[in-house]
Amino acid sequence: MKTDFTFFEQVYEVVKLIPFGRVTSYGAIAKYLGAAKSSRMVGWAMNAACNHPEIPAHRVVNRNGLLTGKAHFETPFAMQIALEKEGILVENDQIKNFKIVFWDPNENLNF
């Protein structure tokens, strides 16, 4: 396991750039990094980001707005709680106003 500063670091950058009360999807990050088809790697990067406490991984969900990664947190509820704490409504592990709180890095560039 060596410090691969390329793909992972960029993922961390984007995730850290996610505004408060906003979320994004793996595919959006992957696309932003130019690896739209490597959305899996984004998730894997998040797994590696476990050593990066400054990475709000709870703000990253799949394209359905589903908290698929909740099982990888300290507790399965940590993710949902963290999101609700930011004002994001979550029900059945799914973000209700996902399309409202959704934050796309590509869109942010043009914003």
Added chain:
DNA sequence: AAGATGACGATTG
């Protein structure tokens, strides 16, 4: 070295 796995996504049936 080869096969299986995975915090996904899109397409096909």
Added chain:
DNA sequence: CCAATCGCCATCT
């Protein structure tokens, strides 16, 4: 509309 499958690519066993 729901279920199943393929693709993609790095990591793990």
